[in-house]
Structures are given as C-alpha cells and as structure tokens.
Amino acid sequence: MRPGSIFYFLGQAWQSLLRNRLLSFATVSTVAISILILGFALLLALNAGELMEHLESDVEIVAYLDQDLTSSQITDIKQELKAIPGVQSVTFFSRDRALEKLQGKFGGEDYDLKDTLGENPLPHSYEVKARDPHTVPQIAEQIEKIDGIYKVNYGQGVVERLFKVTRWVRLISIVFIVLLVVAAVFLIATTIRLAIFARRKEIYLMKLIGSTDWFIRWPFFMEGVFLGACGGLISILILAAGYGSLIKRVDTLFFLPLVTDPGILTNVYLGLLAGGALLGIIGTWVSLNRFLDV
Amino acid sequence: MLVQFYNVSKIYPNGVKALDDISLKIDRGEFLFLMGPSGAGKSTLVKMLFREELPTRGQIFLAARSIVRMKRGEVPKLRRNMGIIFQDFKLLENKTVHENVAFAMEVVGAKSREIKERVPEVINLVGLKGKEKSFPGELSGGEQQRVGIARALANRPLLLIADEPTGNLDIDTSHEIMELLFGINRKGTTVIMATHARELVKNAGKRVVMLENGKVAADNPSGEAIL
Structure with missing residues (x-):
C-alpha cells in the first residue's frame, strides 16, 4: 500500500x-x-x-493425630507433611481450639462441653492445603501412611463429585x-x-x-x-x-x-x-x- | 505483432466446446471485427484476451507475453494495457461522468494530478464536453456508451476490446459510436470489436474474422468476401 x-x-x-x-x-x-x-x-x-x-479452594485435608504423641513427634509430622509434593500450607490446630470450636457450634453459652465430657476427647490435627485442589485425594492417601496419623478427612466422596x-x-x-x-x-x-x-x-x-x-x-x-x-x-x-x-x-x-x-x-x-x-x-x-x- | 492465438481450444466444465483450435494474429494498429452467430465463441475469445477465461488448450500472447502462463498477481498489469467496452456500458450509476472516467484511473493507483489532466482530455475526445457533472441516468444510450469509451481510453491502452458495443443502441447511434472507434484506431490504438451487426461492418473496409461453431470460418482483410 x-x-x-x-x-x-x-x-x-x-x-x-x-x-x-x-x-x-x-x-x-x-x-x-x-x-x-x-x-x-x-x-x-x-x-x-x-x-x-x-x-475448590475450600477443599482441605484434616489430618488427626494419635493421642499419645510427644511435642517433638508432632513437629516431625509437620515436616513430613510439608515434604509431600503439592502441599501448599500446613496449619496446626490444637485439641483445645478444636474443643472451643465444638463448644461454639453445639454448646453455645448454655452449658459447658468440658463439664459434660469430663476431659477433652478431641485429638490435635493439621490442616493441609494443596496447591492444586485436584490433587487432594492423592495427597490424603500419602498422609495416611505417615506414622502418628490417626485419621485423614477431606470430605471423601463429596470432593470427587x-x-x-x-x-x-x-x-x-x-x-x-x-x-x-x-x-x-x-x-x-x-x-x-x-x-x-x-x-x-x-x-x-x-x-x-x-x-x-x-x-x-x-x-x-x-x-x-x-x-x-x-x-x-x-x-x-x-x-x-x-x-x-x-x-x-x-x-x-x-x-x-x-x-x-x-x-x-x-x-x-x-x-x-x-x-x-x-x-x-x-x-x-x-x-x-x-x-x-x- | 500485438496478439497471437495458437491452437486455442476452450471446453467449459459442462462439456460445451466454445472454441476449437483457433489460431489468429493481430497486428499493432489493426481494427478487427469479430463476427459470427450467437454461441459461435466470440465472447469466449474476447474474455480470454483479458484473462477472464483461460483456454483448455493452446497459447495466447499479448506483446509476446503469455497470457496463459501468467501468474494471478500479474493479471492486473495485463489488464492495464487494455480498455474494455461493454454492451451494457457498466457505468456506476451513483457517479457522475467525470467520476466514472476518473474511477478507472483511481483504481489502478494513478496520481491525482494525472487524473485531473487526463479525464477532461478523454471526455473531450468522445464528445461529451459539458456533460461532466451528469449522472448516467440522465444520459442517452449513445452518450452512456461514450462514457464507457472514455473510461476505456483513460489509461492509454494498447488494445481496445469492445464486446457488442452497439448491441443496446439504435442504428444511427451505432454509426456514431463506430466513427468514434475508427477515429481512436486511426490515432494508433488497436481495436478488437465483437459484433453481429452486419450493417456496421459492411462498408467499413476493416478486417473481419468470422467464427462458426468455435472455428475460424473466414478471415478477410477488408471483409468483402464474407459480406
């Protein structure tokens, strides 16, 4: 032109x-x-x-720990969790806070759950977030194999759907x-x-x-x-x-x-x-x- | 030699054989009538000159350049050497006489200074001085064809191709158009005109090529033997 x-x-x-x-x-x-x-x-x-x-980003893994672990064992588990490929963050959630949360949910101000239960029956837990939510099931599988983990929960079934x-x-x-x-x-x-x-x-x-x-x-x-x-x-x-x-x-x-x-x-x-x-x-x-x- | 046809045949995809082994030479400065009944192949032959149709077999040369082997991108250059006059004039209705003629120069990228000079010149040549601002709808058939001729001449073609230029005109007007074309030819432009109007050809004393069923039935330098 x-x-x-x-x-x-x-x-x-x-x-x-x-x-x-x-x-x-x-x-x-x-x-x-x-x-x-x-x-x-x-x-x-x-x-x-x-x-x-x-x-999807709401999907996370909760790994409950065995009741009788020492604090150094608990820290070791955190390192192991962090070492799993695809894990973005690991947050500790103590049994005390878990009880507080339960209290808030069910007890309210009317009665004290601690009194009812006698002692805190809840375990410590770690909340694990995956970088890609789609890898949550695979990561959960690996977490289950770690010693000192009592149970892993990520909404199995619901998440897949x-x-x-x-x-x-x-x-x-x-x-x-x-x-x-x-x-x-x-x-x-x-x-x-x-x-x-x-x-x-x-x-x-x-x-x-x-x-x-x-x-x-x-x-x-x-x-x-x-x-x-x-x-x-x-x-x-x-x-x-x-x-x-x-x-x-x-x-x-x-x-x-x-x-x-x-x-x-x-x-x-x-x-x-x-x-x-x-x-x-x-x-x-x-x-x-x-x-x-x- | 300006135009050469060597053993040119054209068979259309539907099987119709329009041209059958045509060989023809046209000199520079010649005036040639292409005659024959409808369907004899006149239109096909004319269209091959400006490469709207390609032959099925054979070769065509314009000034020693093969039209057949030419690349698609070279076709515009070929056509700029030619001026084409149509039976139905093909004027643009929404443009004035001046604009219609200027159009032919604009679309080949001529400079505006050239256009300003050349357009009045050719309008004058075809005898339409004073009608520059008229629209085609305001002109008679003969005048419209004069615009068509002016447009064909604007780019100073080597070859003027007229396909039934008087087909839509009465006999007196036709003779006027012929006089104009003869005059242009006298100034050196080669003219090829397809027509079946015998009365225009009869006393012209020009070369006549007669086509019949796609073949050259006769070729006479002054048309006498044929008519």
Whole structure:
C-alpha cells in the first residue's frame, strides 16, 4: 500500500458507509447483538469459573493425630507433611481450639462441653492445603501412611463429585462460547456478504480495469473493522452498564463471589472490542474473496 | 505483432466446446471485427484476451507475453494495457461522468494530478464536453456508451476490446459510436470489436474474422468476401 493511497482507501470506505447506510446499520446491529450475547456468555463463564475455584479452594485435608504423641513427634509430622509434593500450607490446630470450636457450634453459652465430657476427647490435627485442589485425594492417601496419623478427612466422596461438577461446568462454558463465536462469524459474514453483493458490479469492473486484489480489499477491510468495532463498542457499553448494576445489587443481597476486579473486566471488554473488529475482518475476508475471483 | 492465438481450444466444465483450435494474429494498429452467430465463441475469445477465461488448450500472447502462463498477481498489469467496452456500458450509476472516467484511473493507483489532466482530455475526445457533472441516468444510450469509451481510453491502452458495443443502441447511434472507434484506431490504438451487426461492418473496409461453431470460418482483410 502506497502511503498516499491510505487516504483514498479511507475516503472510499467512508463513502461506502454513508451510501449503504441501511446495510451498515444492519452490520453494526448484527455485530452488536452477537458480541452482546458472546460477552454475556463470557461473563457468565468467568463467574462460573470464579465460583468453581472458590468452591475448590475450600477443599482441605484434616489430618488427626494419635493421642499419645510427644511435642517433638508432632513437629516431625509437620515436616513430613510439608515434604509431600503439592502441599501448599500446613496449619496446626490444637485439641483445645478444636474443643472451643465444638463448644461454639453445639454448646453455645448454655452449658459447658468440658463439664459434660469430663476431659477433652478431641485429638490435635493439621490442616493441609494443596496447591492444586485436584490433587487432594492423592495427597490424603500419602498422609495416611505417615506414622502418628490417626485419621485423614477431606470430605471423601463429596470432593470427587464437586470436581466432576466443576469440570463439566468449565467444559460446557468453553463449548458454549466456541459455538457462539462460530455463530457470530457466520452471521456477520452473511451480513457483510449482502453489503458486498450490492457492490459486485463495481468490484467486477475494478478487476477488469486492472485493480489489484489488495486495492479492492483495503476499503472493505477498513469498513469491516470500523463497523465491527462500532458494534463491539455498543455491546460493551450495554454489557458494562448491566454488569455494573448487577454487581452493586448482588453484593448486598447474597454471598456470591462475583468477578469485580476492574483489571479483569477491562480486559474482557477490550477483548470483546477487538473481537468485534476481528469479526469484521474475518467476515469481510470470507465474503469478499469469492467476488475477487475474476 | 500485438496478439497471437495458437491452437486455442476452450471446453467449459459442462462439456460445451466454445472454441476449437483457433489460431489468429493481430497486428499493432489493426481494427478487427469479430463476427459470427450467437454461441459461435466470440465472447469466449474476447474474455480470454483479458484473462477472464483461460483456454483448455493452446497459447495466447499479448506483446509476446503469455497470457496463459501468467501468474494471478500479474493479471492486473495485463489488464492495464487494455480498455474494455461493454454492451451494457457498466457505468456506476451513483457517479457522475467525470467520476466514472476518473474511477478507472483511481483504481489502478494513478496520481491525482494525472487524473485531473487526463479525464477532461478523454471526455473531450468522445464528445461529451459539458456533460461532466451528469449522472448516467440522465444520459442517452449513445452518450452512456461514450462514457464507457472514455473510461476505456483513460489509461492509454494498447488494445481496445469492445464486446457488442452497439448491441443496446439504435442504428444511427451505432454509426456514431463506430466513427468514434475508427477515429481512436486511426490515432494508433488497436481495436478488437465483437459484433453481429452486419450493417456496421459492411462498408467499413476493416478486417473481419468470422467464427462458426468455435472455428475460424473466414478471415478477410477488408471483409468483402464474407459480406
């Protein structure tokens, strides 16, 4: 592309936008609606992911110790636990605190559990967090083998089911979004094809006069990028306004871990804007090549 | 020699044999009528010149360059050596006369100074001075074809290709268009014109190539023996 040509291309693109107002409007609307649905699904998937992570991160292993251990034995066990690959943190939880917790849960202020039980029957324990929650069952298995461990508990059965659910939720989110992207490309390509079809005579003529393919393509691409970005922008404004007010309401109503990090949200919105422009280019590319084959 | 066809055949994918072993030479500066009934292969032959169609067999040369072996990227260059005139004019309805002619120069990347100089020149040449700002819809058929001719001439082609240029015009207008084309030819541009209007060819005294069933049925330097 010659430097001087860029103004010519921009001028052509602008003229075509104005001349085909209805089709331009149709393209912008199509992109806006596609991106809106896509963005909605993306935010949904993002929040589902956040929720899944939240649930998974709650999974931890509680290793109860034998009653008759010396304090040095207890420290040794801590070292052994820390040495297991994949373990992130090990926290000691004394039998006294365990009783306090039990008191809080069941006794309240009405009666003293210590009096009822006579002595504290609870063992010391370690709370073990895994770096990757998915490795919890394997780590638990290794902890069981350590001497001085009386029992290991991590919500066996429930955890496996939770992981199954989170895996499906993630998979469905991805499939759903891929399908939406494909649908958006088709929809936008069809709309742009209409716009190009209206100008097929002009393209044919340009080809016969001796235009290069790129000379013909540039204005269409500029138009496609512009229309795609416009559609993207409209959908982002709607999405941001809607999601913003949702965050305000939900935060005061439920305890749901919504994604509110402005950095992440900005990336999502910028991504959608770029996506709109990209859809404009892809749609133009797919639709235009057929008409250039003269 | 400007154009050479060597044993050119064209069989379309549906099995129709449009051209059958055509060999033909056209000199620089020549005016050639391509005649024959509908379906004789005139259009196919013309389209091969600007490579809208490729032959199934044979070779075609323009100024000693093979059109057949040419890469896709070189086709624009080939076409810039030619001006094409269509039966249905193919003017852009939303552009004025001036813009339609300028369009041909813009799309091959001509400088705006060149365009400003050349466009009035060719509009003047085809006799449309004063109609620069008119839109095609406001012009008669003959005037529209003059715009088409001006557009074809804008890039100073070596070869002017006219496919039934008078097909949509009445006989008087057709004769005016012919006079214009003869004049352009006299100034040195080679012209190839496909037509089945015998009355235009009859007294022209130009070379006539007669196609029938995809073959050259006759080739006469002044058209006499044929008509």
